[in-house]
Amino acid sequence: MGGRKKRFASVLDRECVACGSCVKVCPINAISVYKGLFAVVNTEKCVGCGKCSKTCPASIITIKEAAE
Numbered sequence: 001m002g003g004r005k006k007r008f009a010s011v012l013d014r015e016c017v018a019c020g021s022c023v024k025v026c027p028i029n030a031i032s033v034y035k036g037l038f039a040v041v042n043t044e045k046c047v048g049c050g051k052c053s054k055t056c057p058a059s060i061i062t063i064k065e066a067a068e
Contacts, residue, residue: 006066007048013038015060022052022061 009022009031016038022031023039030045031052039061041052053061 007063008043008046008066009041009048009050009052010062010064011039011041012060013040015058017058019057021055021057025051025055027051 011022011031018033018036018038020033020039023033027049028045028047030042030047031039032042034040039052043066048063048065050063053059053063
């Protein structure tokens with residue numbers, strides 16, 4: 001169809017320190033911290049804006065495009 005591909009954030013959970021910076025900046029509340037261990041992204045809600053990846057102090061959040 002030629003439309004834009006869905007974008008979403010992806011967290012390297014083994015590297016995440018659960019600081020919550022990404023949770024605070026997400027404009028649509030698509031990120032949460034799981035049991036105080038690591039951040040989890042709800043890919044259905046995430047719009048791939050990139051605010052979380054820019055604020056992550058560990059630089060472990062990337063923005064990906066969904067496969068068609």
